[in-house]
Amino acid sequence: xxxxxxxxxxxxxxxAAASGVSMKTVSRVLNEEGSVREDTAxxxxxxxxxxxxxxxxxxxxxxxxxxxxxxxxxxARSNWQRTAELVSGALGKSQAIGYGLVPHVLAKYExxxxxxxxxxxxxxAVDGLILTxxxxxxxxxxxxxxxxxxxxxxxSGPLIPGHVTAHSNDEMGAYAxxxxxxxxxxxxxxxxxxxxxxxVTRERLAGYEHALREAAIDPRSLPHFFDDYLFGTGxxxxxxxxxxxxxxxxxxxxxDILAAGAIRRCHEMNVTVPGKVSIAGMxxxxxxxxxxxxxxxxxxxxxxxxxxxxGMLVDVIEGKTAPTDLILDVPLVVRGSTxxx
Amino acid sequence: xxxxxxxxxxxxxxxAAASGVSMKTVSRVLNEEGSVREDTAxxxxxxxxxxxxxxxxxxxxxxxxxxxxxxxxxxARSNWQRTAELVSGALGKSQAIGYGLVPHVLAKYExxxxxxxxxxxxxxAVDGLILTxxxxxxxxxxxxxxxxxxxxxxxSGPLIPGHVTAHSNDEMGAYAxxxxxxxxxxxxxxxxxxxxxxxVTRERLAGYEHALREAAIDPRSLPHFFDDYLFGTGxxxxxxxxxxxxxxxxxxxxxDILAAGAIRRCHEMNVTVPGKVSIAGMxxxxxxxxxxxxxxxxxxxxxxxxxxxxGMLVDVIEGKTAPTDLILDVPLVVRGSTxxx
DNA sequence: GCAGACAATGACAACGTTATCATTGATCCT
DNA sequence: AGGATCAATGATAACGTTGTCATTGTCTGC
Numbered sequence: 001x002x003x004x005x006x007x008x009x010x011x012x013x014x015x016a017a018a019s020g021v022s023m024k025t026v027s028r029v030l031n032e033e034g035s036v037r038e039d040t041a042x043x044x045x046x047x048x049x050x051x052x053x054x055x056x057x058x059x060x061x062x063x064x065x066x067x068x069x070x071x072x073x074x075x076a077r078s079n080w081q082r083t084a085e086l087v088s089g090a091l092g093k094s095q096a097i098g099y100g101l102v103p104h105v106l107a108k109y110e111x112x113x114x115x116x117x118x119x120x121x122x123x124x125a126v127d128g129l130i131l132t133x134x135x136x137x138x139x140x141x142x143x144x145x146x147x148x149x150x151x152x153x154x155x156s157g158p159l160i161p162g163h164v165t166a167h168s169n170d171e172m173g174a175y176a177x178x179x180x181x182x183x184x185x186x187x188x189x190x191x192x193x194x195x196x197x198x199x200v201t202r203e204r205l206a207g208y209e210h211a212l213r214e215a216a217i218d219p220r221s222l223p224h225f226f227d228d229y230l231f232g233t234g235x236x237x238x239x240x241x242x243x244x245x246x247x248x249x250x251x252x253x254x255x256d257i258l259a260a261g262a263i264r265r266c267h268e269m270n271v272t273v274p275g276k277v278s279i280a281g282m283x284x285x286x287x288x289x290x291x292x293x294x295x296x297x298x299x300x301x302x303x304x305x306x307x308x309x310x311g312m313l314v315d316v317i318e319g320k321t322a323p324t325d326l327i328l329d330v331p332l333v334v335r336g337s338t339x340x341x
Numbered sequence: 342x343x344x345x346x347x348x349x350x351x352x353x354x355x356x357a358a359a360s361g362v363s364m365k366t367v368s369r370v371l372n373e374e375g376s377v378r379e380d381t382a383x384x385x386x387x388x389x390x391x392x393x394x395x396x397x398x399x400x401x402x403x404x405x406x407x408x409x410x411x412x413x414x415x416x417a418r419s420n421w422q423r424t425a426e427l428v429s430g431a432l433g434k435s436q437a438i439g440y441g442l443v444p445h446v447l448a449k450y451e452x453x454x455x456x457x458x459x460x461x462x463x464x465x466a467v468d469g470l471i472l473t474x475x476x477x478x479x480x481x482x483x484x485x486x487x488x489x490x491x492x493x494x495x496x497s498g499p500l501i502p503g504h505v506t507a508h509s510n511d512e513m514g515a516y517a518x519x520x521x522x523x524x525x526x527x528x529x530x531x532x533x534x535x536x537x538x539x540x541v542t543r544e545r546l547a548g549y550e551h552a553l554r555e556a557a558i559d560p561r562s563l564p565h566f567f568d569d570y571l572f573g574t575g576x577x578x579x580x581x582x583x584x585x586x587x588x589x590x591x592x593x594x595x596x597d598i599l600a601a602g603a604i605r606r607c608h609e610m611n612v613t614v615p616g617k618v619s620i621a622g623m624x625x626x627x628x629x630x631x632x633x634x635x636x637x638x639x640x641x642x643x644x645x646x647x648x649x650x651x652g653m654l655v656d657v658i659e660g661k662t663a664p665t666d667l668i669l670d671v672p673l674v675v676r677g678s679t680x681x682x
Numbered sequence: 683g684c685a686g687a688c689a690a691t692g693a694c695a696a697c698g699t700t701a702t703c704a705t706t707g708a709t710c711c712t
Numbered sequence: 713a714g715g716a717t718c719a720a721t722g723a724t725a726a727c728g729t730t731g732t733c734a735t736t737g738t739c740t741g742c
Contacts, residue, residue: 009463011697011698011699012698012699013698021721021722022721022722022723023698023699023700023722023723024700024701024721024722024723025720025721025722027699027700028720028721031700035719035720035721036720036721037719037720037721040720040721052463054460054463054464055464055698055699056403056464056465056697056698056699057408057464057465057466057699058399058402058403058408058465058697058698058699059403059697059698059699059700059727060698060699060700061399061402061403061699061727062397062399062400062402062403062697062698062699062700062727062728062729063698063699063700063701063726063727064699064700064701064727065700065727067398067399080422080425080426080429080627081421081422081425083425083429084421084422084424084425084428085421087425087428087444088421088424088446091444091446092446095445095446100443100466101443101444102441102442102443103428103432103442103444104436105429105432105433105436119395122350122393122395123395123396123397123398124397124398124399125398125441231627231630231631257631260631261631263633264631264632264633264635267633267634268633286421286572287628287631289572289605290572290598290601290602290605290628290632291605291631291632291633292604292605292608292609292632292633293608294605352727352728352729353728353729354728362691362692363691363692363693364692364693364728364729364730365691365692365693365694365730365731366690366691366692368729368730369690369691372730376689376690376691377690377691378689378690378691381690381691396728396729397727397728397729398729399727399728399729400697400727400728400729400730401728401729401730402697402729403697403698403699403727403728403729403730404696404697404728404729404730404731405697405729405730405731406697406730
């Protein structure tokens with residue numbers, strides 16, 4: 001006895017029957033594969049429209065062996081602003097090219113969480129992965145992905161052969177920022193940053209030190225404060241560095257959020273910015289224009305990086321091009337938080 | 342001639358063969374359906390582990406007729422902070438209960454974009470939808486979803502029978518904020534807000550007006566500025582309202598971002614906050630503690646709302662419970678941007 | 683010792699696509 | 713005229729699960 005098909009979504013066979021062609025031809029038309037006569041195609045499209053039919057993604061995925069989804073690995077308890085930029089950049093691009101974006105937040109890469117990440121590809125939930133800091137430089141993860149041939153593109157992180165990376169020239173950005181402070185006459189330029197072992201930290205620090213050495217200043221003679229990349233670090237760092245017997249006249253914060261924290265502390269301590277101390281950030285997140293004084297910083301094109309990473313990943317997945325690393329500029333933006341000494 | 346299976350992921354039949362049971366039993370074990378003897382189950386689990394096997398999601402989705410994904414509809418070019426909170430709240434919950442989260446940004450609900458949203462369910466990309474402002478109050482969309490029996494939960498938006506909503510008591514929040522300003526001796530309390538037609542706007546305004554009327558003040562006698570919910574509106578609103586011949590002594594901004602914009606403008610105009618004018622926001626987003634002075638506001642539990650909405654949606658999808666609306670509190674948080682007149 | 687109940691398992695057909703290869707006609711060349 | 717070529721189409725078998733229903737054993741109670 002045939003099962004009663006009440007209110008079930010129509011399938012490709014119904015459309016085929018209604019338009020008098022085979023399933024395969026319907027499939028060809030709806031996927032725009034070509035090599036179908038225009039009048040046949042029209043008939044099919046009309047039948048599909050009449051039935052309110054759309055291809056079933058699950059069936060398509062199973063048959064094709066691909067999910068048409070890409071995953072983006074994010075870190076828990078981080079700067080939301082940056083996370084939002086990453087996701088929104090990736091989402092815009094993936095939506096435009098017909099891929100779904102599956103965000104996945106991860107607190108650590110161990111045990112069940114590790115299994116969860118690797119299952120993403122094994123279970124065909126995604127065709128590939130976008131890795132953001134700090135996952136883009138987690139060697140255990142990178143090794144696992146390489147071993148399992150999981151396509152992936154990293155956003156930032158050290159250049160490693162065999163791992164495609166979408167990069168911004170953070171070293172240049174930090175160099176430009178430091179030069180800017182030097183040009184304003186600052187000599188004692190302190191630095192506040194997050195985890196030292198991260199590649200972003202090292203790159204930005206390299207730019208900072210490069211500029212100092214050019215000006216014949218020994219970076220080791222300057223005060224610094226490192227912890228993590230959250231607001232509180234900027235806040236505490238400013239207090240500590242400005243309380244020094246020989247306080248810096250300028251502070252380079254390796255992130256806008258850090259700079260925002262430092263500036264807020266200055267307000268609390270009645271230290272005028274940039275009158276008494278100049279403060280620069282890095283990243284050019286939207287907060288840079290929301291605080292007072294507005295922040296001198298360098299634009300890290302986070303959203304664009306994410307969008308480009310998606311494009312690169314899809315190229316890898318579809319085997320279109322040989323993967324190449326990408327490096328975007330990080331231009332200086334001078335605003336109100338820095339001034340002549 | 343059998344196809345050579347080189348490096349292909351193992352399927353359930355391999356596991357069945359390796360453990361000497363049928364496919365169905367493997368399926369039962371891996372899905373923890375029960376009614377399998379413990380020693381059989383162990384054999385199966387060992388075989389699966391040895392082969393590095395995991396169930397294929399696409400096949401599972403096709404067979405089950407459900408995607409185990411939920412979509413979240415976001416609006417383009419909005420406050421990123423709020424978007425990030427929504428996504429992160431929803432993501433945490435959905436990840437915990439084994440659902441994937443598929444964010445979808447939408448600029449308008451027409452033409453191809455409308456088709457895209459509706460296709461999400463028709464193509465079985467998602468089992469249901471979370472609607473955020475302003476989509477949660479788009480009547481055309483709501484009608485389409487009802488017509489197609491697409492399970493959905495709205496975050497904010499007017500209470501409409503038949504549409505489940507996760508709500509925060511914004512009216513109470515705005516009332517508390519206004520009372521706070523009144524208690525500080527303010528009488529001329531201006532208001533800055535976004536789109537007036539939005540339900541959030543109306544609710545918050547209702548709380549504001551309620552408090553004023555209690556204090557025998559006619560809300561219509563007070564200055565206001567409405568545009569959208571972006572930083573620039575707060576910025577422009579503050580300038581306009583403070584330039585009035587009878588400027589307000591306090592400003593209630595219907596959103597933290599708006600308040601941040603207003604405060605920045607005050608800094609530019611050398612109007613001290615809260616000395617000359619008190620400013621309150623609403624939402625308690627992370628920016629409230631990053632600016633100076635820190636912002637008096639009311640906590641809208643955005644992330645929790647999103648998480649709860651996911652839970653409610655899954656209940657609806659799985660037919661577990663009768664859907665009920667949810668209303669969370671919006672408690673007042675007094676910080677540095679408001680003071681006695 | 684046997685019907686009945688019940689727990690554990692299996693066979694096989696969905697689920698709705700796409701891939702592969704075969705089959706049509708029509709068109710082209712010599 | 714007679715292949716050869718080519719564009720358009722179709723038949724059928726995957727893809728890898730789960731649902732349904734049937735089939736085993738294994739106990740019970742009498």
